[in-house]
Amino acid sequence: MSAEDLDKFQSNLRAVLGFIKYSSDRDALDAFLLKEDSLHDFNIEAARVIGVCTNTEIDIDDNSEVIDVCKAVQDMIQEGREKARIETLCVVVKNAMESFHLNMKDAMDGLKVSKEDQDILRKMI
Numbered sequence: 001m002s003a004e005d006l007d008k009f010q011s012n013l014r015a016v017l018g019f020i021k022y023s024s025d026r027d028a029l030d031a032f033l034l035k036e037d038s039l040h041d042f043n044i045e046a047a048r049v050i051g052v053c054t055n056t057e058i059d060i061d062d063n064s065e066v067i068d069v070c071k072a073v074q075d076m077i078q079e080g081r082e083k084a085r086i087e088t089l090c091v092v093v094k095n096a097m098e099s100f101h102l103n104m105k106d107a108m109d110g111l112k113v114s115k116e117d118q119d120i121l122r123k124m125i
Helices: 009-024 026-035 044-054 070-100 104-110 115-125
Strands: none
Touching: 009 026, 009 044, 026 070, 044 070, 070 104, 070 115, 104 115
16 A cells, blocks of 8 residues: 555544554654654554554553554653663673673672662563
């Protein structure tokens, strides 16, 4: 379906089809999310359709009638980045422990890992 064909549909249906169409291309999806105003005040059922069709875990409050899909996607991206950062830090700490024969605390202190991150890493290592 071309972008011109997509523009023939009205609000929720256009937004659902557009999200599905662009879901495999992050740059195209970002551009679509910026352009599609209806996604800021989106019907919960339509958001669920997007989630199922694109295998996207959109955090939906069952007590609400609308959701800001753009914010939900941005939150998911940020959560993914944070998870990747912590996982990378975990590998670095483990490598420091093995390579320099350090205990976890000394490895994290030597790497200047923040207190908050140390608390998270203690549960992972």
